[in-house]
Amino acid sequence: MSGHESAVAHLRSEGYRMTPQRLSVLDIVAGRPGHIGADEVWNLAKEQHPYVDLATIYRTLQLLKRLGVVTEVVIGNKLHFELANHHDRHNHMVCSECDSVQTLSPAYLAEFSQRLQQEFGFTPDLDNITIGGLCSICQPQG
Amino acid sequence: MSGHESAVAHLRSEGYRMTPQRLSVLDIVAGRPGHIGADEVWNLAKEQHPYVDLATIYRTLQLLKRLGVVTEVVIGNKLHFELANHHDRHNHMVCSECDSVQTLSPAYLAEFSQRLQQEFGFTPDLDNITIGGLCSICQPQG
């Protein structure tokens, strides 16, 4: 099992319709261990549904993101996605110089998040936060 | 004084040329108390330089960002900018529902940032981090 059956139920329970296109996108993202770009999802989806449009891919990924089924990672001006695994939550640090990605325990952001919640009533979208910056290799020398 | 004379010196000292287009962008961003969108910068810049191209605006804003002269804020799929004021550093929380913006003392991110630096050698681009999420008004009910 790929572990996304519950996601299908989630969709249905929220009143969304289950279309072959959506199932395909879900399968593809769930089948990929790491992050996958929207265009890659499209290419793979076309193998099953040759007429599927890229707009549908984007709309589906956005929907799945809103529902918490997938997580978004911003890598060098492109959006990537991965199945949200509640047993392996993590955030991402992306180097703006070399586009390398490192994962981060959400514990690092926990206190920060709680303070925003308590002091401002602001609920950060922690799952989809991408921390941009420079990795250890790309540090400016001097 | 608008407080960006030092920015001009900074540009020159880094070997960049001072063009009227760049001066104009700098004046416009410095003259605006809050955040300003790239298209707004363009419209204002055209009043002084009718032939200036939007690409130049984007390139200039990116340059000023790289040099730390301006700060970037992501508001609802659009980039906004503001003059970086070292005496009033702040981060931004943007509501993905209503696009409202709240400012945040960088102190909230200080510890988090230091841990990333020490434990991973990763230097987050703190000045340009935009925290997405839901503001207190847009919280889901229930």
Add this chain to the structure above:
DNA sequence: ACCGTTATTGCATGGATTTGCGATAGTGGA
């Protein structure tokens, strides 16, 4: 003031993502 070097510009084009709209198809109920 003039010149040569080369960074920067305007213009055109490209890439990624979003959106409007009429046609299609999922779904719940008869």
Add this chain to the structure above:
DNA sequence: TCCACTATCGCAAATCCATGCAATAACGGT
């Protein structure tokens, strides 16, 4: 199983931002 309702889709166009290239202009040196 068939229907009606309407969410979703494919398609086309729009939006925002980035980039390649030849022409231009900034600037240090004369």
